[in-house]
Amino acid sequence: MRGKRTAMGAALAAGALAVTGLAFAPSAAAVTxxxxxxxxxCGIFGGGSATLTATQSGTSATITLSTSAITAPVAVAQDSITSTLTMANSAGSSVVFSGTKNPAMAAGGSVSVGPLPGTVASGDSLDAYGGSLTMVIFGVTVNCTASGPQSPGPFVFD
Known part of the structure; x- marks a missing residue:
């Protein structure tokens, strides 16, 4: 019986150390x-408020843009919009997020593109203001620009 208690105590101690190690492990890279x-x-295609959502995993990041201010003129199939989002970097360069990811959209439905992948560096501070979004839908190019800085501020990557 004593051997079982020792083994149980050792297992509990190992478990406690593992949990403590997780508590002090470095956190995953995050964007704020x-x-x-x-x-x-977006010129003749409309304009208005849009929401950008960013994620980060190391040097890989994605951004999704969605807006109800701009609507799809016709039904659009999933992953059929070629999008390029160029974000201004406070370091003076720009970072490009591009891909063909989008949900299916009904005619008159809200426009959403992404997640668009891109590569970031630690400390990058990216803002859509000073950048652009280009979408190619059924061969028609739609160019969009921000009329002011992001709110509450630029995306800052770890």
């Missing part, structure tokens, strides 16, 4: 804020 809003103009 995770969401931001902009006011965008």
């Amino acid at each position: 804020p995770q969401t931001a809003t902009i006011t965008a103009s």
